[in-house]
Amino acid sequence: MADFEGTALLTPSEMARADELAIGQGRTGLALMEAAGKAVADAVRLNAAPQPVVVLCGQGNNGGDGFVVARRLAAAGWPVHVAFSGHIDALPPDARTNAEAWTGETLPLSPDALAGCAIVVDALLGAGLSRDVSGDMARVIDAVNRSGRPVFAIDIPSGVDGATGAVRGIAIKADRTITFFRKKPGHLLLPGRGQSGRLSVVDIGIPGAVLETIGVTLRQNTPELWSLPPLDAGGHKYGRGAVMVVSGGLLNTGAARLSARAALRIGAGLVTLVGSRDALQVHAAQVTAIMLREAAGPEALAEAIAAGKIDAAVIGPAASVGETTREASLAILASGVAAVLDADALTSFAHTPDTLFAAIARRPDRPVVLTPHGGEFARLFGRIEGSKVDQARVAAERSGAIVVLKGGDTVVAAPDGRAVINAHASPLLATAGSGDVLAGMIAGLLARGMTGLEATCAAVWLHGDAALRHGRPGLVSDDLPDLIADAMAAITPASLR
Numbered sequence: 032m033a034d035f036e037g038t039a040l041l042t043p044s045e046m047a048r049a050d051e052l053a054i055g056q057g058r059t060g061l062a063l064m065e066a067a068g069k070a071v072a073d074a075v076r077l078n079a080a081p082q083p084v085v086v087l088c089g090q091g092n093n094g095g096d097g098f099v100v101a102r103r104l105a106a107a108g109w110p111v112h113v114a115f116s117g118h119i120d121a122l123p124p125d126a127r128t129n130a131e132a133w134t135g136e137t138l139p140l141s142p143d144a145l146a147g148c149a150i151v152v153d154a155l156l157g158a159g160l161s162r163d164v165s166g167d168m169a170r171v172i173d174a175v176n177r178s179g180r181p182v183f184a185i186d187i188p189s190g191v192d193g194a195t196g197a198v199r200g201i202a203i204k205a206d207r208t209i210t211f212f213r214k215k216p217g218h219l220l221l222p223g224r225g226q227s228g229r230l231s232v233v234d235i236g237i238p239g240a241v242l243e244t245i246g247v248t249l250r251q252n253t254p255e256l257w258s259l260p261p262l263d264a265g266g267h268k269y270g271r272g273a274v275m276v277v278s279g280g281l282l283n284t285g286a287a288r289l290s291a292r293a294a295l296r297i298g299a300g301l302v303t304l305v306g307s308r309d310a311l312q313v314h315a316a317q318v319t320a321i322m323l324r325e326a327a328g329p330e331a332l333a334e335a336i337a338a339g340k341i342d343a344a345v346i347g348p349a350a351s352v353g354e355t356t357r358e359a360s361l362a363i364l365a366s367g368v369a370a371v372l373d374a375d376a377l378t379s380f381a382h383t384p385d386t387l388f389a390a391i392a393r394r395p396d397r398p399v400v401l402t403p404h405g406g407e408f409a410r411l412f413g414r415i416e417g418s419k420v421d422q423a424r425v426a427a428e429r430s431g432a433i434v435v436l437k438g439g440d441t442v443v444a445a446p447d448g449r450a451v452i453n454a455h456a457s458p459l460l461a462t463a464g465s466g467d468v469l470a471g472m473i474a475g476l477l478a479r480g481m482t483g484l485e486a487t488c489a490a491v492w493l494h495g496d497a498a499l500r501h502g503r504p505g506l507v508s509d510d511l512p513d514l515i516a517d518a519m520a521a522i523t524p525a526s527l528r
């Protein structure tokens with residue numbers, strides 16, 4: 032996977048390390064703080080006309096940034112006051128220097144400090160959040176959120192955990208958040224993403240090279256991370272890969288058809304639906320370019336994989352939960368093709384996850400992708416502590432598979448610890464069958480020869496993009512496969528289409 036710096040995400044402790052490394056290379060903490068405060072003051076000035084501002088300052092360096100903002104806005108002629116309840120002596124040194132340099136009005140931190148101001152700058156808590164917010168600070172945050180005034184948050188909305196995106200008790204709901212050097216996971220994970228409003232990242236003089244020393248393994252999903260395979264002028268359909276999708280029974284065929292259509296749209300050369308004769312009769316009335324092959328039972332499935340020169344298989348969408356799906360999944364895993372296990376295939380191993388993980392481990396040479404939503408994840412992996420990223424990472428390591436922990440903030444994790452957060456999606460995707468489409472998209476890109484993590488991240492991004500392209504209410508999962516072509520075209524140079 033390509034390694035573009037701009038996509039790196041830093042946890043608060045990694046960010047502290049970045050600060051440290053920058054300071055070790057000759058920057059001063061005070062210069063970084065000045066640059067941070069200047070960037071926020073500039074953002075306020077760019078986005079609003081001069082009007083009364085209150086800067087809410089906390090007890091740490093986030094508050095220090097706030098004092099810089101107050102000084103700079105006041106110097107530009109804006110009416111500004113600070114609300115601060117701590118002791119200046121107790122501030123960390125750089126914050127103290129800036130608090131001492133503030134010569135304007137300072138009020139105690141309370142909801143009364145909002146009176147008469149039109150804009151709020153939130154400098155209460157940043158990377159140093161260490162416990163739930165309570166007491167006076169909670170009351171002020173609640174008053175800010177109720178006030179309806181525009182809020183500019185410094186680094187992260189106060190109360191949002193930068194590592195996990197969790198709201199610790201209560202958190203500022205910002206209109207804009209200005210963060211420094213790189214985004215933090217808490218800006219992309221829910222609910223933190225919703226608290227952050229429009230996010231901008233500014234350079235405060237930390238050299239990009241520190242990322243290598245830190246060894247960042249978490250990234251934001253963007254097309255910079257992967258590239259779709261170019262088409263070959265002399266290519267034939269087998270060269271573009273063959274996908275097999277296992278169908279559900281007579282009354283449960285739709286989900287597999289969604290996967291199959293998506294796999295074909297995303298560029299697999301051939302797609303075959305396999306299942307019982309009666310299920311295939313339903314498919315036959317619905318599909319044209321997709322092929323059908325009768326195969327009931329694990330042996331027949333293995334034969335179908337060999338006969339169809341299959342590169343990637345999908346099993347799970349409406350497959351039914353139980354022995355049949357379990358055996359079919361194991362047959363696919365034993366065959367050595369790239370595999371996407373979704374929905375019922377995951378639940379079928381809820382009581383025997385180790386059987387699944389052992390089958391995955393037997394053929395480490397080929398990618399296996401597990402695509403659980405939160406419920407399926409809990410059934411297969413039980414309760415795992417930590418953020419959504421931590422959970423997906425543990426599950427990937429335990430299973431030996433790429434794990435896609437789905438939702439509004441889908442996380443993709445690989446067994447080697449690399450992880451990616453996707454924020455390029457739409458809540459329109461919360462509709463029956465959209466996960467089936469995603470499973471087919473991943474399989475299609477695996478069949479086209481992309482590596483496991485690249486194929487998965489590309490499919491997750493394009494799936495989100497397809498929904499964003501629909502861009503209005505009324506999306507149903509049947510619409511999604513037909514939106515994939517435009518999503519791919521937008522990121523593929525014309526010469527390579």
Ligand SMILES: NC(=O)C1=CN([C@@H]2O[C@H](COP(=O)(O)OP(=O)(O)OC[C@H]3O[C@@H](n4cnc5c(N)ncnc54)[C@H](OP(=O)(O)O)[C@@H]3O)[C@@H](O)[C@H]2O)[C@@H](O)CC1
Nearest residue numbers: 063064090091092093156157158159160161162163164186
């Ligand atoms: N380092 C640098 O060079 C640069 C850093 N920069 C800026 O610094 C920020 C990080 O600063 P920081 O580490 O001082 O932490 P910060 O978020 O201000 O909070 C710490 C204070 O809050 C307190 N506290 C914690 N939780 C609490 C709660 N729930 N309720 C109430 N209080 C709570 C905590 O108390 P304690 O846990 O110590 O008891 C401590 O007093 C970063 O976000 C960025 O804006 C930029 O200037 C660029 C250069």
Ligand SMILES: Nc1ncnc2c1ncn2[C@@H]1O[C@H](COP(=O)(O)OP(=O)(O)O)[C@@H](O)[C@H]1O
Nearest residue numbers: 437438439456457458460461463464465466467
């Ligand atoms: N609020 C949301 N915002 C963005 N994407 C979402 C949201 N809710 C669900 N999704 C996406 O929609 C898909 C739903 O998959 P899944 O829950 O398996 O549904 P189904 O089983 O009906 O196909 C996943 O890709 C998930 O990430």
Ligand SMILES: [K+]
Nearest residue numbers: 156185187189
């Ligand atoms: K803040």
